[in-house]
Amino acid sequence: MLSFPFTALNSASSLQLPFHSLVLSSSQSKLAAVSTHHFLSLPVQRSRRNAGMGGGRRTPPAILCSSIPSSSSPAAGADAPSSPAMTVAPPVVRKRKRYRKPYPGEVKGITEEMRFVAMRLRNIKGKYTHKNKTASDSDSDGGESLSSEEGEGAGEGNEAESETWMPSMEGFVKYLVASKLVFNTVERILDKSDDVSYTHFRKTGLERSEALEKDLQWLAEHHGIEIPKPSNQGVVYAQYLEHIAEGSAPLFLSHLYNIYFSHIAGGQVIATQVCDKLLEGEVLEFLQWEGDAQELLKGLREKVNMLGEHWSRDEKNRCLKETSKCFKYMGQIVRLIIL
Numbered sequence: 001m002l003s004f005p006f007t008a009l010n011s012a013s014s015l016q017l018p019f020h021s022l023v024l025s026s027s028q029s030k031l032a033a034v035s036t037h038h039f040l041s042l043p044v045q046r047s048r049r050n051a052g053m054g055g056g057r058r059t060p061p062a063i064l065c066s067s068i069p070s071s072s073s074p075a076a077g078a079d080a081p082s083s084p085a086m087t088v089a090p091p092v093v094r095k096r097k098r099y100r101k102p103y104p105g106e107v108k109g110i111t112e113e114m115r116f117v118a119m120r121l122r123n124i125k126g127k128y129t130h131k132n133k134t135a136s137d138s139d140s141d142g143g144e145s146l147s148s149e150e151g152e153g154a155g156e157g158n159e160a161e162s163e164t165w166m167p168s169m170e171g172f173v174k175y176l177v178a179s180k181l182v183f184n185t186v187e188r189i190l191d192k193s194d195d196v197s198y199t200h201f202r203k204t205g206l207e208r209s210e211a212l213e214k215d216l217q218w219l220a221e222h223h224g225i226e227i228p229k230p231s232n233q234g235v236v237y238a239q240y241l242e243h244i245a246e247g248s249a250p251l252f253l254s255h256l257y258n259i260y261f262s263h264i265a266g267g268q269v270i271a272t273q274v275c276d277k278l279l280e281g282e283v284l285e286f287l288q289w290e291g292d293a294q295e296l297l298k299g300l301r302e303k304v305n306m307l308g309e310h311w312s313r314d315e316k317n318r319c320l321k322e323t324s325k326c327f328k329y330m331g332q333i334v335r336l337i338i339l
Contacts (some may be wrong), residue, residue, distance in 0.1 A: 103116075103316075103320075108305075109301075109304070109309075110254075110304060110308030110311065110316055110319060111257055111301045111304050113316065113319075113320060114254060114257065114258060114319065114320060114323040117320050117324060118261075118262075118323060118327060165337070167274045167337045167338055168337075168338070169223075169225065171336050171338055172274050172337050173227065173228065174231050174336040174337075174339070175271075175333060175336040175337045176215060176216060176219075177227065177228060177229070177231070177234065178230055178233055178234030178336060179208070179234070179263075179267075179286075179333060180213065180216065180230075181230040181234040181238050182234055182237055182238055182259065183212065183259070184209040185238040185241050186241060186255075186256055187207050187209055189241065189252070190256075193245065195249050197249040197253065198249065198252075200307070205289070205290055205291060205296045206260045206293075206296050206297070208263070211284075211285035211286045212286050215284040215285050215286050218284075218285075233329070233332040233336060237329040237330075237332075237333070240325075244322070248318070250307075250311050250315045250316075250318070250319055251315075251318060253304055253319075254304075254319035254320075254322045255325075255326045256304075257300060257301065257304050258323055258326040258330075259326065259330065260297060260300060262326070262327065262330050264293050264297050267330075267334070268287050268293075270334060271284070272287055275287070
């Protein structure tokens with residue numbers, strides 16, 4: 001007799017059989033063993049068949065649940081606290097960047113800007129009073145194709161006045177004396193000043209005070225002319241140059257350039273015409289240069305433009321205002337010839 005516990009577990013049907021104690025004969029035990037083996041093999045074969053067909057019954061898709069109550073549900077909406085309303089920021093509106101309109105001649109440098117100011121001094125009621133080719137129409141580098149009155153004393157007269165000028169020897173000597181005082185003041189400031197900007201303009205070849213000293217001595221010796229003291233026009237301008245040289249290098253350098261520019265462009269033309277009438281064509285030292293005057297002026301222009309690149313726009317605007325003052329002072333000195 002064989003006694004053993006018997007348990008049958010069907011995984012597919014979740015059927016669990018209780019334990020039984022059986023007492024069987026030898027023939028019955030063999031039959032029971034065969035039946036038990038067949039019974040236990042049924043779930044295994046079924047599970048294998050289901051696996052071959054893709055796993056049998058498919059698992060339904062998972063349903064995700066959210067713990068956040070839906071706003072459409074009245075019950076959930078009543079229990080959940082109301083969230084604050086979202087505020088949307090207004091769109092950022094970028095301001096349009098405005099560019100400053102460049103000044104006339106600003107691209108070429110500060111000396112070109114000053115030249116445009118000098119040309120406007122000759123503009124009367126929107127029309128130029130001369131018929132010659134103006135500096136704005138010139139293709140030359142310096143653009144110094146000015147009439148005699150334009151260069152020195154711009155705005156002080158027109159061509160009709162220049163034709164009626166009757167120069168006198170006394171007035172011409174006053175003009176030379178006042179010019180000598182102005183050039184001597186400029187050269188003295190450059191030589192004695194500690195400002196680094198002024199060192200670039202020493203010994204440029206444009207100096208005129210020594211030549212004027214020789215001309216005045218020659219006139220006194222050969223023509224018996226008594227050399228007067230500097231007139232009020234020259235004294236006032238020389239004092240003004242000393243004043244601005246101490247306070248602002250850009251302002252002084254604007255006068256420096258315009259003084260030489262006005263003399264080369266127009267002053268020497270007037271002086272040459274006066275020499276033809278009063279000195280029978282004798283050429284003064286004041287009107288002679290060691291080298292090309294235009295090339296010397298070009299070198300001066302380049303140095304002023306180089307320094308002008310480091311000046312602020314406010315300083316440049318002040319230089320443009322000083323340009324008008326320079327031509328005003330120089331025009332008063334030129335007019336000493338006919339006084």
